[in-house]
Amino acid sequence: MQKRKGRERVEVIIEAVVWLAILMIAYFGLMFLFIVFYEEYYPIFILNHPDAMMSVLRFQQTFFVSFTLMYLVGSVAFVVWRIYRRRRTIQLGYILEELHYISQGHYDHRIEIDKASSMEPVVNSINRLVDSTVKAMEEERRIEQSKDELITNMSHDIRTPLTSVIGYLGLLQGHRYKSEDQANQYAQIAYDKALQLQRMVEDLFEYTKVRQVNTALTIDKVNVPHMLAQLAVEFEIEANEVGRSIIVDAPQKDLYVEMDSEKMVRVFANLLTNAFKYGGCGKWVRLTVEPQPEVTRFTVANDGNQIDDDVLNNLFQRFYRGDPSRNQGIKGSGLGLAITESIVTLHHGRIWAESDEESTRFIFELPNTYTKEGL
The missing domain is CATH 1.10.287 (Helix Hairpins)
Incomplete structure (x- = not known):
């Protein structure tokens, strides 16, 4: 210098x-x-x-x-x-x-301003441009790494049921079964594994679609209490199979919120299914809606096992399933909550999870009036 x-x-x-x-x-x-x-x-x-x-x-x-x-x-x-x-x-x-x-x-x-003091605005602009370029490059690398991880994880998850399907179909094709009942059992297992593969592929397709910031939403005014009541009826059988009841808590009959109803039903379906799978030995799942001045708050709560804080912080990461010892034998793509977060974000909302000894709550807020520019 x-x-x-x-x-x-x-x-x-x-x-x-x-x-x-x-x-x-x-x-x-x-x-x-x-x-x-x-x-x-x-x-x-x-x-x-x-x-x-x-x-x-x-x-x-x-x-x-x-x-x-x-x-x-x-x-x-x-x-x-x-x-x-x-x-x-x-x-x-x-x-x-x-x-x-x-x-x-x-x-x-970075260019030092004291070496080009008479051109300080130019130097500042160049440094900002370099900063933004570096950030864009890092974001591109992160996206590429994210894609690679997505392919790797999905390949790993798909391999197990696919191997089962091929294995059992191979047994059937080679007539390597002792009885007709065993053949039917092999066919049923292969069918179940094929359905699991189908769900994984559908979840992957949905995840990649909702992750795009330019994904089009079909926005309508939706009667939220009516939608929650329909969801409770649709998931009643699934709730009964795990010994739970679905409770709808809405303060009024008619409460309209602008949203893409199809995608928002997917949000509630993912949260309900998550409660049924990972909620432990709880007895109920409660759907709550609370109107506020600028947003409407939705809560899907269950009285299952408490979730540790370190797990709560990672719940919305794709392929994350919490404590493996508590999730053995539970089928899923690991994308449900990641899809949920992406859909809420597309609506310019936010979502988070809370858990204590009384209940575990998934809470998200949507703006009362949806705009393409956001809040």
Whole structure:
């Protein structure tokens, strides 16, 4: 840095000396021309008008002083301007060198403002541009890594049921069964595994679709208490199979919220299914809606086992299933809650989970009036 500043100082001094010399030569040149003109013209004028000699001398003196002062001021201003331009040129060269250095892969490097103080706005803009470019590159790498992880995880999850389907169908094709009942059992297992594969593929398709920020929503005014009552009826059999009852808690009969009803039904279906699968030995699942001034709050609660805080923080990550020892034998793609969060986000809402000894609650809020720009 000191070396660069020293070189910049030398170049500026040389620039100033050169221009001062040029301006001094120009000054003496102009004075010489004036003297030549004066000697040729004014003697004749003075001889013809002897009484004007004093006026001519005063004019000569005034002219020399005024011209010299004006020339001095103009010269100083010109030299200062040239020095300023020279400094900007030097600093522009420094900025170009720094940009070249950054473009070689040194993306953590930033241009120092004190080395290009006269171009501070330009330097700030360049640094912000580099920052945004680096962030975009990191986001692109994160997305690529996320895609790779998604493919790896889905490949791992699909392999197990697919192997079972191929294995049992192979047994049937090779007639390697002892009885007709065993053959039917093999066929049923293969069918169940095929259905599991179908659900995984459907979840993967839904997840990739709702993760896109430009996913189109079909927004309508939906009567929320009526929708929750329908959901309770549709999931009644599934709830009875795990020994639970579904309770709907709505403060009023008619409460309309703007939403994509089809996707929002998927949200409640995922949360209800999650409660049935992972809720332990609870007895109920409660669907609650609470209107507020700017948002409407929805809660899907169950009285199952309490979830630890470290698990709560990761519930909405894809393929996350909490404590493996508590989830053995539970089928699923691991994308349900990730899909749920994406759908709520598409509606410009937010979702989170809470758990204590009394209940586990999945809570999400939607704006009372949906807009494409969000809240």
